[in-house]
Amino acid sequence: MNIIFLSPNFPPNWVGFCKALKEAGANVLAIGDSSYDELRQEVKENISDYFQVTNMLNLDAMVRATGYFIHRCGRIKHIESLTEHWLGIEAELRRMFNIPGPTVEDQAISRSKMGMKKVFQKHKIPCSPGYLVNSQEDVESHLEEFGLPIVLKPDIGVGAQATYKIVSRSQLDEVARYGLSNYVMEPFVNGQIVTFDGLTDSTGEIVFKTSHEYNAGVMEIVTENLPIHFYSVRDINPKLEEMGRKVVAAFNLKERFFHIEFFKLAPEKYQILEINIRPPGGYIIDMMNYSADINLFAMWAEIMMGRSVEPHLERKYYVAHVARRYHFNYRYSYDEIMPIIKDSLVYSCEIPPIFSAAMGNFLYVIRHENRIELEELIAKIEERRG
Numbered sequence: 001m002n003i004i005f006l007s008p009n010f011p012p013n014w015v016g017f018c019k020a021l022k023e024a025g026a027n028v029l030a031i032g033d034s035s036y037d038e039l040r041q042e043v044k045e046n047i048s049d050y051f052q053v054t055n056m057l058n059l060d061a062m063v064r065a066t067g068y069f070i071h072r073c074g075r076i077k078h079i080e081s082l083t084e085h086w087l088g089i090e091a092e093l094r095r096m097f098n099i100p101g102p103t104v105e106d107q108a109i110s111r112s113k114m115g116m117k118k119v120f121q122k123h124k125i126p127c128s129p130g131y132l133v134n135s136q137e138d139v140e141s142h143l144e145e146f147g148l149p150i151v152l153k154p155d156i157g158v159g160a161q162a163t164y165k166i167v168s169r170s171q172l173d174e175v176a177r178y179g180l181s182n183y184v185m186e187p188f189v190n191g192q193i194v195t196f197d198g199l200t201d202s203t204g205e206i207v208f209k210t211s212h213e214y215n216a217g218v219m220e221i222v223t224e225n226l227p228i229h230f231y232s233v234r235d236i237n238p239k240l241e242e243m244g245r246k247v248v249a250a251f252n253l254k255e256r257f258f259h260i261e262f263f264k265l266a267p268e269k270y271q272i273l274e275i276n277i278r279p280p281g282g283y284i285i286d287m288m289n290y291s292a293d294i295n296l297f298a299m300w301a302e303i304m305m306g307r308s309v310e311p312h313l314e315r316k317y318y319v320a321h322v323a324r325r326y327h328f329n330y331r332y333s334y335d336e337i338m339p340i341i342k343d344s345l346v347y348s349c350e351i352p353p354i355f356s357a358a359m360g361n362f363l364y365v366i367r368h369e370n371r372i373e374l375e376e377l378i379a380k381i382e383e384r385r386g
Helices: 012-023 059-073 084-097 104-110 113-122 136-146 169-176 218-224 238-250 284-292 296-304 334-341 353-359 371-382
Strands: 002-006 027-032 049-052 076-080 131-133 150-154 164-166 183-187 192-200 206-210 212-214 228-232 257-266 269-276 318-324 345-350 362-368
Touching (some): 002 059, 002 084, 012 284, 012 296, 027 059, 049 059, 059 076, 076 296, 084 104, 104 113, 113 238, 113 269, 131 136, 136 150, 136 169, 164 169, 192 296, 206 238, 206 284, 206 296, 218 353, 228 284, 228 371, 238 257, 238 269, 284 318, 284 362, 318 371, 334 362, 362 371
Parallel strands (some): 002 027, 002 076, 027 049
Antiparallel strands (some): 131 183, 150 164, 150 183, 192 206, 192 212, 192 257, 257 269, 318 362
């Protein structure tokens, strides 16, 4: 079975997917903008062929690369990248070469914040009201309805890039100078960020699920330079799971990872923020694997190969991402914190600078069967002097 994988050199942990596909028997064909010599050795070892393009957003170049593989290898069964950057290109290539998977029309809805709102509203999934705005005048016309603060964010965007919490008219004036074309305006929601994450098989059945709880939203972490930690839970709130499953069904997700973000407004009250039809970013796939001692890379590969997999819905551990920022003065140095957390430490590593604003500079991934003890370890890692 021929499967095209886009941009295998980025990010590093996606190499696990290439490896799992190869081990499952797939012929993994890769397209990227690095030269073959620049690919990491672990990438080279897990792909069968490679085609370099100068710009992965150039549709003509991507069409030529896909056509090359079809000419050499025959019909392509799947084309995947698993990253937000290339989802639109994936869909265009699927349409042009009649490859199964999410369509251009699907992506137009699921990547657009206003598009997904329409689906939420149609299926009666609680969400914030919102308007598409293109100027300060558009924003002003809705201020009386929402009041301040409000949130302005690109209709199609990744993470919290170019997202603003507006608390005053003077701040609105300042932000408007940068341009507000194709922005979504929403009332600010004061709630804890929680997620419903998982993987579906070819029938749409959820074969793995988890939930993560964040100390703050990505927007606040980036704009206010906050510490960051979040962790997966062992027991998902039944109301959250009910809403998450409703969203998965509403978007008819099959053979897909999903990452759905909610606001937790009260112990049994949730409001959806957005859906991402891809694996959660950063190191979260690793965390999901460590939460249940499973291999989601292999499960996904088996699903891609058309095989059934046994659902794995129980989690043994709470698993936390706890990141330090280099400019904070922590009570415990690296050498001092390691003996404290060593029994729960899964691994630690430096986070690439490109991700540091949202994810921190240095990461500790820890796990524990007991939530309270995990939170105590998080507090030790984050504790600062003074």
